[in-house]
Amino acid sequence: MPADTCVSAADLYRxxxxxxxxxxxxxxxxxxxxxxxxxxxxxxxxxxxxxxGRAAIADYMRDYPDHIDxxxxxxxxxxxxxxxxxxxxxxxxxxxxxxxxxPFDMTYIAVVTVEAGRFTSYRDYxxxxxxxxxxxxxxxxxxx
Numbered sequence: 001m002p003a004d005t006c007v008s009a010a011d012l013y014r015x016x017x018x019x020x021x022x023x024x025x026x027x028x029x030x031x032x033x034x035x036x037x038x039x040x041x042x043x044x045x046x047x048x049x050x051x052x053g054r055a056a057i058a059d060y061m062r063d064y065p066d067h068i069d070x071x072x073x074x075x076x077x078x079x080x081x082x083x084x085x086x087x088x089x090x091x092x093x094x095x096x097x098x099x100x101x102x103p104f105d106m107t108y109i110a111v112v113t114v115e116a117g118r119f120t121s122y123r124d125y126x127x128x129x130x131x132x133x134x135x136x137x138x139x140x141x142x143x144x
Contacts, residue, residue, distance in 0.1 A: 009087045009114040010078045016119075017073050017091075023065040029058045033118040044128045068104050070095040085114045106130050 007015075012031060019028040038051040038060070051057050070093055077090040089110040097104050106126055113121040 007114075007117050009085050009112060010080065012114050012117065012119070013078060013087060013089060013112055014076075017076070020064075021070055021072070023070075025058075025061050025064060029054060029061060031119055032057055033115065033120045036118065036120050036122070038122045038124065040124050040126065042125055042128045065098075067098055068093075068095055069098050070104070083113070085120075087112050087114075 016028055016031055019025075019031070032054045034054050035052075036054055036057060038057050040047065040049050043049045048060065051060050072094050073091050074094060075090070075092050079088040079090075081088060089108070089112060091108050091110075093104065093106045093108065095104045096102065107130070108127070109125040111121075111123040111125075112119060
């Protein structure tokens, strides 16, 4: 799905999840506006809280499949908002940590804004308490 000014935020988000499951990070990065911003308001110390621009987001996500092998996003709920192009997403990401083979199960709430068919803002409220259960590699930032 190429960026399209007519695509809804919900459809773009669903497509982005398929790309993550396919481990197609370059295509996932291609869904971003050049000046897009990704934020992690609950990021623990040592983890980034804000990424500014497609290049910074690409650098952060580049090795994602080397750390986390995602299998599914169960419990996906996408809520439309009154703000144009903005959705609120509730979901879980499940899979395994590549280095250890340990299960990966993270809950997320995201507030996502799309303009002209591209992500412009993505506030990812992932569960920092789960980091303790995922092990030291994840806590050090080895898994993103």
